[in-house]
Amino acid sequence: MRVDKYLKNSRLIKRRTMAKKACEQGRVIINEKIAKPGDEVKPGDIIEIKLGTGSTKVEVLSIKDNVAKNQSEELYKHLKGF
Template identity: 50%
Template sequence: MRLDKYLKVSRLIKRRTVANDACDAGRVMVNDKVVKASYDVKLGDVIEISFGNKSVKVKVTMIADSTKKEDAKEMFEYL
């Protein structure tokens, strides 16, 4: 699954276009490397997103094409 879609489905970022813009700006890193929105997310990847002065670091635990709001939290775990 593409990184921008994963960020939207897991609800780490609200909209896919915002996720795409964040990737283009270099604010999203996977396994300590800056990646593009087209990066293919795999189980076990560590994603770090920089939001202004704070950053969020999560580990991918599940990949699904769509989820309910309650189940989205199971797609990752905070580090």
């Protein structure tokens, strides 16, 4: 799954356009490499997001196309952050 779509589905970022813009600005890092919006994400990847003055780091646990709001936190595990 594309990283911009994953960030939206997991609700780490509210909108896919915002996720795409964050990737284009170099604010999203996958496995210590700056991510492009179309980069693929798979279980086990570490994603770091730097927004504003804070940052968050998560591990991808699973990938799903359709996720209910109350199930979004099942897609990742927080490692550090907000």
